[in-house]
Amino acid sequence: MRRDAARNRERILDAAAAIVAAEGVGGLSMAEVAATAGVGVGTLYRRFGDRSGLAYALIDEREREFQAAFLDGPPPLGPGAEPRERVRAFLGALADRTVAQLDLLVMAETAGPYARFGGAYEAYRGHLAMLLGQVRPEGDASCLADALLAPLAAPLLARQVRDQGVPVGRVKAALDALVAGL
Amino acid sequence: MRRDAARNRERILDAAAAIVAAEGVGGLSMAEVAATAGVGVGTLYRRFGDRSGLAYALIDEREREFQAAFLDGPPPLGPGAEPRERVRAFLGALADRTVAQLDLLVMAETAGPYARFGGAYEAYRGHLAMLLGQVRPEGDASCLADALLAPLAAPLLARQVRDQGVPVGRVKAALDALVAGL
DNA sequence: GCATCAAACGGAATTGATTCCGCTTCTACG
DNA sequence: CGTAGAAGCGGAATCAATTCCGTTTGATGC
Numbered sequence: 001m002r003r004d005a006a007r008n009r010e011r012i013l014d015a016a017a018a019i020v021a022a023e024g025v026g027g028l029s030m031a032e033v034a035a036t037a038g039v040g041v042g043t044l045y046r047r048f049g050d051r052s053g054l055a056y057a058l059i060d061e062r063e064r065e066f067q068a069a070f071l072d073g074p075p076p077l078g079p080g081a082e083p084r085e086r087v088r089a090f091l092g093a094l095a096d097r098t099v100a101q102l103d104l105l106v107m108a109e110t111a112g113p114y115a116r117f118g119g120a121y122e123a124y125r126g127h128l129a130m131l132l133g134q135v136r137p138e139g140d141a142s143c144l145a146d147a148l149l150a151p152l153a154a155p156l157l158a159r160q161v162r163d164q165g166v167p168v169g170r171v172k173a174a175l176d177a178l179v180a181g182l
Numbered sequence: 183m184r185r186d187a188a189r190n191r192e193r194i195l196d197a198a199a200a201i202v203a204a205e206g207v208g209g210l211s212m213a214e215v216a217a218t219a220g221v222g223v224g225t226l227y228r229r230f231g232d233r234s235g236l237a238y239a240l241i242d243e244r245e246r247e248f249q250a251a252f253l254d255g256p257p258p259l260g261p262g263a264e265p266r267e268r269v270r271a272f273l274g275a276l277a278d279r280t281v282a283q284l285d286l287l288v289m290a291e292t293a294g295p296y297a298r299f300g301g302a303y304e305a306y307r308g309h310l311a312m313l314l315g316q317v318r319p320e321g322d323a324s325c326l327a328d329a330l331l332a333p334l335a336a337p338l339l340a341r342q343v344r345d346q347g348v349p350v351g352r353v354k355a356a357l358d359a360l361v362a363g364l
Numbered sequence: 365g366c367a368t369c370a371a372a373c374g375g376a377a378t379t380g381a382t383t384c385c386g387c388t389t390c391t392a393c394g
Numbered sequence: 395c396g397t398a399g400a401a402g403c404g405g406a407a408t409c410a411a412t413t414c415c416g417t418t419t420g421a422t423g424c
Contacts, residue, residue, distance in 0.1 A: 170330075
């Protein structure tokens with residue numbers, strides 16, 4: 001990447017983070033980010049594709065940590081534990097990180113019809129399908145993975161946890177009950 | 183409702199249906215619907231609230247049939263069958279009707295962050311929670327209902343069924359496997 | 365140092381949803 | 395019938411995302 005492009009990328013992410021800190025995710029409009037960063041809106045789109053891409057980029061650092069944890073980290077999230085245990089740990093950890101970044105994820109996942117499947121969705125699905133294949137070799141690991149990931153969609157969690165006051169623990173427990181039956 | 187309002191409601195729905203028939207869901211813009219119906223855009227919003235509300239209204243007729251079927255119709259969808267059997271029938275039927283109306287539902291559910299929970303979502307959740315309470319009285323029926331409904335979100339089904347060529351049957355089978363374990 | 369050109373830029377223009385508000389039309393009631 | 399006012403209406407204005415395209419700039423080879 002050209003040096004000016006890298007510099008602008010940083011400026012944009014800094015500006016976006018500052019706006020989120022100051023006004024919340026609601027204040028994060030493309031025009032305002034561009035103005036604050038001192039670049040044109042075209043530059044935002046060149047760098048991040050769209051609103052959803054910008055939101056995912058803002059989350060990226062913690063995202064890398066999370067991915068590292070389930071790919072390589074200590075059990076039960078990482079390798080070493082029983083597959084079923086890893087599935088539960090993975091879904092629980094994903095629930096936690098989704099709740100931790102709820103606003104940005106709601107924005108990222110609802111930027112367009114398929115925005116939810118951008119970001120790291122494929123990585124999650126692949127990982128989960130791999131584990132489910134070990135738990136239940138005769139099952140349809142790929143569809144099951146989609147089905148178990150779906151309840152962790154940010155807008156649903158937002159409604160449950162924030163609007164209805166359901167504790168995250170209950171959501172995780174319900175998923176555990178489903179996984180236990182496999 | 184005033185008579186002129188009812189007439190406009192019909193005109194709008196007719197115009198919207200005609201546009202969908204002619205150009206697909208992609209051509210369904212609020213301005214075009216208003217122009218075709220011969221009303222102002224304000225009238226659309228007064229009647230339907232937003233884009234999502236219009237899409238749900240277009241689906242409404244089949245929707246009533248579906249609701250009547252699981253509330254009052256013959257088993258296994260309606261009363262009379264074992265609760266677990268009814269859960270499976272309900273999820274299967276919901277999957278079918280979602281796929282049958284895929285384009286409109288993708289539009290309706292992605293009009294805004296919480297648009298998915300408009301329409302009949304509460305009715306589905308209540309019904310499913312009631313059945314799950316009979317299957318597993320000690321479980322968290324409410325969270326389980328949300329978790330089992332989530333995999334039937336229109337955008338996810340669109341991706342699986344349309345983009346990836348997964349047969350609906352596989353999606354249903356994966357849900358059955360989850361329900362079987364409860 | 366300088367020419368070249370692909371990559372990157374900026375910001376006006378476009379597109380489409382949603383809001384606003386002054387005007388019109390029903391309908392109920394006297 | 396006449397009229398008050400609630401309900402409804404139209405469409406211009408607003409707001410934000412996204413696209414487009416002419417201009418600028420950094421990297422590379424000489």
